[in-house]
Amino acid sequence: NNNNTHGLHCYEFDKHLKGTNETNKKVLRELYTALERGEFEVFYQPYFGINQKLLGVEALIRWNHPHLGLLTPASFLGAAEETGFILELEKWVLTKSINKMRKLYQNGWTDLRLSVNISAQQFENPRFPKMVEELLKEASFHPENLTLEVTERFLIHKENINIVNRFKATGIKLSIDDFGTAYSSLQYLKDLNIDEIKIDRCFISNLEIDNNSQKIVEMIIMLGHQLNLNIVAEGVETEMQLQLLKKMKCDSIQGFLFSKPIPFNHLKKNFFQQMKETWSDNYVFQKN
Ligand code: C2E
Ligand code: MG
Ligand code: MG
Ligand code: MG
Numbered sequence: 304n305n306n307n308t309h310g311l312h313c314y315e316f317d318k319h320l321k322g323t324n325e326t327n328k329k330v331l332r333e334l335y336t337a338l339e340r341g342e343f344e345v346f347y348q349p350y351f352g353i354n355q356k357l358l359g360v361e362a363l364i365r366w367n368h369p370h371l372g373l374l375t376p377a378s379f380l381g382a383a384e385e386t387g388f389i390l391e392l393e394k395w396v397l398t399k400s401i402n403k404m405r406k407l408y409q410n411g412w413t414d415l416r417l418s419v420n421i422s423a424q425q426f427e428n429p430r431f432p433k434m435v436e437e438l439l440k441e442a443s444f445h446p447e448n449l450t451l452e453v454t455e456r457f458l459i460h461k462e463n464i465n466i467v468n469r470f471k472a473t474g475i476k477l478s479i480d481d482f483g484t485a486y487s488s489l490q491y492l493k494d495l496n497i498d499e500i501k502i503d504r505c506f507i508s509n510l511e512i513d514n515n516s517q518k519i520v521e522m523i524i525m526l527g528h529q530l531n532l533n534i535v536a537e538g539v540e541t542e543m544q545l546q547l548l549k550k551m552k553c554d555s556i557q558g559f560l561f562s563k564p565i566p567f568n569h570l571k572k573n574f575f576q577q578m579k580e581t582w583s584d585n586y587v588f589q590k591n
Pocket of ligand 2: 361420452480
């Protein structure tokens with residue numbers, strides 16, 4: 304896993320931000336330059352129904368840094384958030400991924416979903432809802448095919464209920480990412496009209512050996528179903544985890560067992576080769 308090596312660099316990148324306003328400006332300039340030079344790239348990680356039917360893809364940002372190599376978000380999201388660059392970056396990710404999805408739709412994969420991660424900062428940006436609506440309209444993209452993933456950090460504030468409802472009214476789906484890792488207040492499940500919960504990888508990675516994790520996951524799935532939520536397990540890496548999740552009636556799965564996040568072209572090659580012969584309804588992921 305190259306996360307760690309990149310994490311080191313990224314840590315460096317994030318660290319030199321902490322200084323003065325001057326360094327802040329410098330980092331911001333660096334990030335904008337990278338965007339202008341086309342160094343950012345969107346990777347896509349597919350996710351599946353429990354029976355391995357392809358349901359959609361999640362957009363995940365990467366930075367092809369000229370000196371540091373391919374950076375994962377852990378190494379630069381902190382800097383992007385502190386400088387406010389995240390607002391621009393996420394707009395770019397949305398635009399890019401929506402346009403790529405359109406290509407798949409034009410080839411008949413019309414029920415494929417797109418999930419995009421959105422920071423709390425962006426959700427609280429008053430211009431954000433309009434921006435998304437305009438993007439979707441320009442691309443003739445059905446709002447029902449879009450899922451926005453937010454973390455508990457955003458949901459915890461009760462006054463954000465209006466923002467959530469505004470998105471819900473357009474047909475866009477909302478998902479709680481990394482569920483169980485942050486404040487874990489159940490209050491927002493009661494107050495907010497969300498569609499999906501993504502159980503964090505930390506509960507999945509030791510599912511086989513940790514009885515407590517099993518109990519917690521089971522409880523989240525049962526609770527989620529009572530509330531009519533779609534439950535996704537993140538970070539599924541082993542066949543055993545898959546079987547346990549199946550037994551627990553988890554709805555959807557995502558993880559290295561099926562696919563890592565990959566560039567769009569690989570996605571096409573790995574999953575949509577049979578584009579002409581097969582429709583997504585019939586397509587079930589085959590492990591090689
Ligand atoms: P996330 O949204 O929870 O995405 C899942 C992360 O877990 C991804 O890391 C993915 O590569 C990794 N992952 C998926 N399956 C497995 C597995 O089976 N095993 C292991 N070990 N890892 C797995 P990645 O791509 O490094 O992204 C990290 C986080 O960065 C994301 O977590 C998300 O919170 C954030 N992120 C990525 N793109 C964006 C973006 O455009 N905007 C915002 N705000 N955040 C983003
Ligand atoms: Mg996510
Ligand atoms: Mg997550
Ligand atoms: Mg995460």
